[in-house]
Amino acid sequence: MEKQELSVGQVARRCGVAVSALHFYERKGLIFSSRSAGNQRRYGKDVIRRVSVIKAAQQLGVSLAEIESAFASLPRHKAPNRTHWQALSESWHQALSARIRKLEKLRDSLTGCIGCGCLSMDNCPLYNPDDVLGEQHTGPVMLERDD
């Protein structure tokens, strides 16, 4: 093994993640490896920073899809540098702020439901009478709206 190359086990230990997680990240195109003569994965040291950024983003609640999207703008075989991290963290900050606003709104609308359990068709903000929104949208539309 060349000096700058790491085995999957070494990367897993250094980053504190399971080998299976590294395989998953690689399938998602978040990290990249080459193959040794014996067909084993070998990683450059840049992978440690990439995995660290993935872990940090996941701790912030950033979805894997958002991480994938953000990583698409990074150089493929280079570690994210300070400039990259600033751009990533700024975009994730905005997304997190929007998510927090939605959760605060949901929390406030649930105040009357706490301890109630009626799911009243007339009064409960959780109830969606006649599935009106379902005719135009799919999923939890009320939770996804910004207004």
Ligand code: FES
């Ligand atoms: S559960 Fe009673 S108002 Fe929502």
